[in-house]
Amino acid sequence: MYNFDVERPSTVAEAVAAMGRDEAQPMSGGQTLIPTLKARLAAPSVLVSLGGIEEMKGVSMADGLLSVGGGTTHAAVAREAAAHYPALAGLAARIGDPAVRNRGTIGGSVANNDPSACYPAAVLGSGATVVTNQREIAADDYFLGMFETALDEGEIVTGVNFPVPQAAHYEKMIQPASRFPLVAVFVAKFSDGLRVAVTGASNNGVFRWTEAETALAADFSADALNGVKADASEMISDLHGTGAYRAHLVNVMTKRAVAAIG
Amino acid sequence: MPKDGGIGASSKRREDVRFLTGNGKYTDDINMRGQAYVHFLRSDVAHGTLTKVDTSAAAEMPGVVQIFTGADFVEIGGMPCGWQVTDKHGDPMHEPKHPVLAHGKVRHVGEPIAAVVAETLAQARDAAEAIEVDIAELPAVVNMKDAVKDGAPKVHDELPGNLCYDWGFVEENKGAVDEAFEKAAHVTTLELTNNRLVANPMEPRVAIGDFDRSDGEHTLYTTSQNPHVIRLLMGAFVLGIPEHKLRVVAPDVGGGFGTKIFHYQEEAFCTFAAKAVNRPVKWTSTRSEAFVSDAHGRDHVTKIELALDAENNFTALRTDTYANMGAYLSTFAPSVPTWLHGTLMAGNYKTPLIYVNVKAVFTNTVPVDAYRGAGRPEATYQLERLVDMAAHELGVDPIALRRQNFITEFPYATPVAVEYDTGDYVATMDKLEEMADLSGFEARRKASEAKGKLRGFGVNCYIEACGIAPSNLVGQLGARAGLYESATVRVNATGGLVVMTGSHSHGQGHETSFAQVVAEMIGIDESMIDIVHGDTSKVPMGMGTYGSRSIAVGGSAMVRATEKIIAKAKKIASHLLEASEGDIELKDGAFSVAGTDKSVAWGDVTLAAYVPHNYPLDDIEPGLEETAFYDPANFTYPSGAYACEVELDPDTGQVSIERFSAADDFGNIINPMIVTGQVHGGIAQGVGQALLENCAYDEEGQLLSASYMDYAMPRASDLPFYDVDHSCQTPCTHNPLGVKGCGEAGAIGSPPAVVNAVINAMRSGGHDVKHIDMPVSPARVWAAMNG
Numbered sequence A: 001m002y003n004f005d006v007e008r009p010s011t012v013a014e015a016v017a018a019m020g021r022d023e024a025q026p027m028s029g030g031q032t033l034i035p036t037l038k039a040r041l042a043a044p045s046v047l048v049s050l051g052g053i054e055e056m057k058g059v060s061m062a063d064g065l066l067s068v069g070g071g072t073t074h075a076a077v078a079r080e081a082a083a084h085y086p087a088l089a090g091l092a093a094r095i096g097d098p099a100v101r102n103r104g105t106i107g108g109s110v111a112n113n114d115p116s117a118c119y120p121a122a123v124l125g126s127g128a129t130v131v132t133n134q135r136e137i138a139a140d141d142y143f144l145g146m147f148e149t150a151l152d153e154g155e156i157v158t159g160v161n162f163p164v165p166q167a168a169h170y171e172k173m174i175q176p177a178s179r180f181p182l183v184a185v186f187v188a189k190f191s192d193g194l195r196v197a198v199t200g201a202s203n204n205g206v207f208r209w210t211e212a213e214t215a216l217a218a219d220f221s222a223d224a225l226n227g228v229k230a231d232a233s234e235m236i237s238d239l240h241g242t243g244a245y246r247a248h249l250v251n252v253m254t255k256r257a258v259a260a261i262g
Numbered sequence B: 001m002p003k004d005g006g007i008g009a010s011s012k013r014r015e016d017v018r019f020l021t022g023n024g025k026y027t028d029d030i031n032m033r034g035q036a037y038v039h040f041l042r043s044d045v046a047h048g049t050l051t052k053v054d055t056s057a058a059a060e061m062p063g064v065v066q067i068f069t070g071a072d073f074v075e076i077g078g079m080p081c082g083w084q085v086t087d088k089h090g091d092p093m094h095e096p097k098h099p100v101l102a103h104g105k106v107r108h109v110g111e112p113i114a115a116v117v118a119e120t121l122a123q124a125r126d127a128a129e130a131i132e133v134d135i136a137e138l139p140a141v142v143n144m145k146d147a148v149k150d151g152a153p154k155v156h157d158e159l160p161g162n163l164c165y166d167w168g169f170v171e172e173n174k175g176a177v178d179e180a181f182e183k184a185a186h187v188t189t190l191e192l193t194n195n196r197l198v199a200n201p202m203e204p205r206v207a208i209g210d211f212d213r214s215d216g217e218h219t220l221y222t223t224s225q226n227p228h229v230i231r232l233l234m235g236a237f238v239l240g241i242p243e244h245k246l247r248v249v250a251p252d253v254g255g256g257f258g259t260k261i262f263h264y265q266e267e268a269f270c271t272f273a274a275k276a277v278n279r280p281v282k283w284t285s286t287r288s289e290a291f292v293s294d295a296h297g298r299d300h301v302t303k304i305e306l307a308l309d310a311e312n313n314f315t316a317l318r319t320d321t322y323a324n325m326g327a328y329l330s331t332f333a334p335s336v337p338t339w340l341h342g343t344l345m346a347g348n349y350k351t352p353l354i355y356v357n358v359k360a361v362f363t364n365t366v367p368v369d370a371y372r373g374a375g376r377p378e379a380t381y382q383l384e385r386l387v388d389m390a391a392h393e394l395g396v397d398p399i400a401l402r403r404q405n406f407i408t409e410f411p412y413a414t415p416v417a418v419e420y421d422t423g424d425y426v427a428t429m430d431k432l433e434e435m436a437d438l439s440g441f442e443a444r445r446k447a448s449e450a451k452g453k454l455r456g457f458g459v460n461c462y463i464e465a466c467g468i469a470p471s472n473l474v475g476q477l478g479a480r481a482g483l484y485e486s487a488t489v490r491v492n493a494t495g496g497l498v499v500m501t502g503s504h505s506h507g508q509g510h511e512t513s514f515a516q517v518v519a520e521m522i523g524i525d526e527s528m529i530d531i532v533h534g535d536t537s538k539v540p541m542g543m544g545t546y547g548s549r550s551i552a553v554g555g556s557a558m559v560r561a562t563e564k565i566i567a568k569a570k571k572i573a574s575h576l577l578e579a580s581e582g583d584i585e586l587k588d589g590a591f592s593v594a595g596t597d598k599s600v601a602w603g604d605v606t607l608a609a610y611v612p613h614n615y616p617l618d619d620i621e622p623g624l625e626e627t628a629f630y631d632p633a634n635f636t637y638p639s640g641a642y643a644c645e646v647e648l649d650p651d652t653g654q655v656s657i658e659r660f661s662a663a664d665d666f667g668n669i670i671n672p673m674i675v676t677g678q679v680h681g682g683i684a685q686g687v688g689q690a691l692l693e694n695c696a697y698d699e700e701g702q703l704l705s706a707s708y709m710d711y712a713m714p715r716a717s718d719l720p721f722y723d724v725d726h727s728c729q730t731p732c733t734h735n736p737l738g739v740k741g742c743g744e745a746g747a748i749g750s751p752p753a754v755v756n757a758v759i760n761a762m763r764s765g766g767h768d769v770k771h772i773d774m775p776v777s778p779a780r781v782w783a784a785m786n787g
């Protein structure tokens, strides 16, 4: 690590003020950021720790909308969202290991937008809204590509609002080393439509698989996806699988998610 | 009735008390007064000419004590290689200099270019970033078959063709082998890769150098499996320090798996720098550094062929292997693909004619050396895959084909220079068939198919050579060291014993099992015996722990030393009992006169040895301390049969291991629980190699799997509950304990069983896959079935 200052705001307003300092960077669970700092791959002058901001923590349900504070840990979501949105809680419960789940936050994950992260699939798959200190951003407008989001410099994710679907399922095939998704698919079925979001697979980060959505809208069954192919040319090819393999897995994981919803 | 102490008892591992309560004392736990910290600046390119290494700005950075570069080591010896292989033309292997810090050229990613010694680690890292390094990049060579082509980039300028040696074994047999292939009724051919691995012991490497100006003594604290070997190699060949002025301490070591056998540059550097800067100098590897600086394992590319007659008897075997040495020769690298691999190619079979060719190749990658099993897993994997393939081609049962060709008479002299003293391959196979419940397999397969899964069964045998090794023999084979072991047994006046062994425990439980042996011999409680190891100032010159040699060679030395103790103690007892020495019997810790009720306790004798009042001084010296060096007469040959059952998801290619059975013959067993634990760990590593671990480079020589984000280690959830048995015991005939060693068996025996099972599963789904390379990842399985 290089030297840096630490700010510990206790409100969003204080955090926003602290972010005004030169080369400031927010930190939530630090599960991604701390290793980056240790490897000397980032050199912020000021770390603004969001961990003490109570107003960014917790899960609440109102008018069919589940609001998750940006500072809520994966473990808290797994616990507190279980009664309201089991698919989301199940996703959170299977991120990383207990240490990661007790530190890492939804805000950090969504801000980071790792192409293999779990949460982006739920956010996009639910058609959720990302809430920041400045505005609300629809999921469809929020994820812009690998590690890229619609967030402005210094903008803080304070929460995510999830419309709760009638039924949903997250199906994940893990990459054997990192145990992040190799390919994972979030399928959510609403009274007025459905969404299929895919993570881990694409060079452009999380995406909606619209061909599958169309096929499933006509016939919500795994068989409806027979012959529906994801575009392999857009897929990540690496040590753990070719683009063709990932494209194949997109289909398999989607079918399994659909079958699980029934 | 299980025993509650001594040989054969499952005594609880006494060392676990400190390990499990956080009280182990590892090298990184040692902090010296006034120590400075080292950070190594390592090459981030695989191959290039160093055109500039300018430390002037860095030297001015805060906290910097001194910065060293390759120029400071030009006059100093390179890292020595402990084994010289002679090629098939009778010429010695090529042995390019391996500098402590790179000079002139860099040859692999991770090679140290400069070392900063500073007050704090952060200051050392800061200063390292201020060193100006220019490297004129050269094309890298990573693939071995490319490396030996005409015009390939030269890893070492003086060495065209990048060949370390071209070894033929046994060269005189080649003609007869080729002839047998011409006459064969059937030939099975297989080309495969034995994947490169990173050992990844839980504790990364650490080195602390210290120098005492008052007496000129150097001390190196290091994470080593063999402190005396480091003392000899570093003292005599690198730094020129006489052994009496060099102490090497390897305290608790958190796993070695071979990669901590070797003498590394960081050890030599810290020892050298401590004197140069006149203060202790400490280096602790990060995990990221370990990936590019610990010697890697395996990395063979092989073509192997089996000739069979019309009755399916094996008539000849021929192999052609490329073995990756990496950019430089690590300490024992040349011996691994030759004397630890070629000599094993007979396996469990009476194949009369065998020819092994090995080309050892330099590439722009991290040096490769011994890793759990070292050469023997490579031999076992290719042979056992090949036999499975032959059975498939011939349409015969793979177990029956193996049984038909088993060696059944012992001793058995193989056509590849070694003589197996004992074994019973039929017995371990019988045991395995019982454990694996073969008759229930079809029902289990159907149950899997009902769930949309494929199920496969794979089996293999293995033989290994351990208890390394007769010095005479290995000397003829090119070893530059003897491979005996030492032990000193020191009995205290009040009867307790300290046993100083040249073996080194880095997790194997020696402190427990070694004490059991001595306790059994004397008939006293294990708690009266302490085992000391890992410090050249305490223990006699010993060769350390690797090649499953500790109990077979180190344990035998301990037996010899204890026999001397008992002989002397009997003399003392005969004096105390006023009886003739020949009538003294030792039983349950007491000496008695045969046929009488006269006896003295162990403690009376030990006290007399040190309080020699009324003592026959002209007959016996006071004191009770003996040393023995034991040099084995032969290798030991553990063997066994392993079976694996997998379930395969045809939609994703995911393989899960449902059952794993291991029937081993380790000869006599000192502590069954420890042996079981060693087999468990070995299988975990073998399954890791078979399914998960893949050390991969890109064409530029960048390590793709350079962290746990991409290098998959086996976890508990990847493994089933194993079924492990070691009731088949054919004791070793040439060591006093009749033991063979068990440390590597699991890692040697398990990969072919896993891969054979996966291929069996794919075939049962109608996919005629001939072979699939490890690691058998979901992506590879899916590609093999769909492509």
Ligand SMILES: Cc1cc2nc3c(=O)[nH]c(=O)nc-3n(C[C@H](O)[C@H](O)[C@H](O)COP(=O)(O)OP(=O)(O)OC[C@H]3O[C@@H](n4cnc5c(N)ncnc54)[C@H](O)[C@@H]3O)c2cc1C
Residues within 6 Å of the ligand: A025, A026, A027, A028, A029, A030, A031, A032, A033, A034, A050, A070, A071, A094, A095, A096, A097, A100, A103, A104, A105, A106, A107, A108, A109, A111, A112, A114, A116, A117, A118, A119, A155, A156, A157, A158, A178, A179, A180, A181
């Ligand atoms: C061993 C391990 C395994 C893991 N496995 C998985 C897995 O299986 N699936 C998965 O999805 N993830 C996994 N992760 C990642 C984990 O979920 C992280 O917690 C997450 O990616 C980042 O969250 P964080 O709160 O730790 O963010 P931090 O590390 O604190 O920050 C990450 C980035 O986001 C920025 N940031 C943080 N909070 C905010 C905010 N509120 N507003 C704006 N910007 C912000 C930071 O500046 C930084 O750039 C794993 C991590 C580890 C270490």
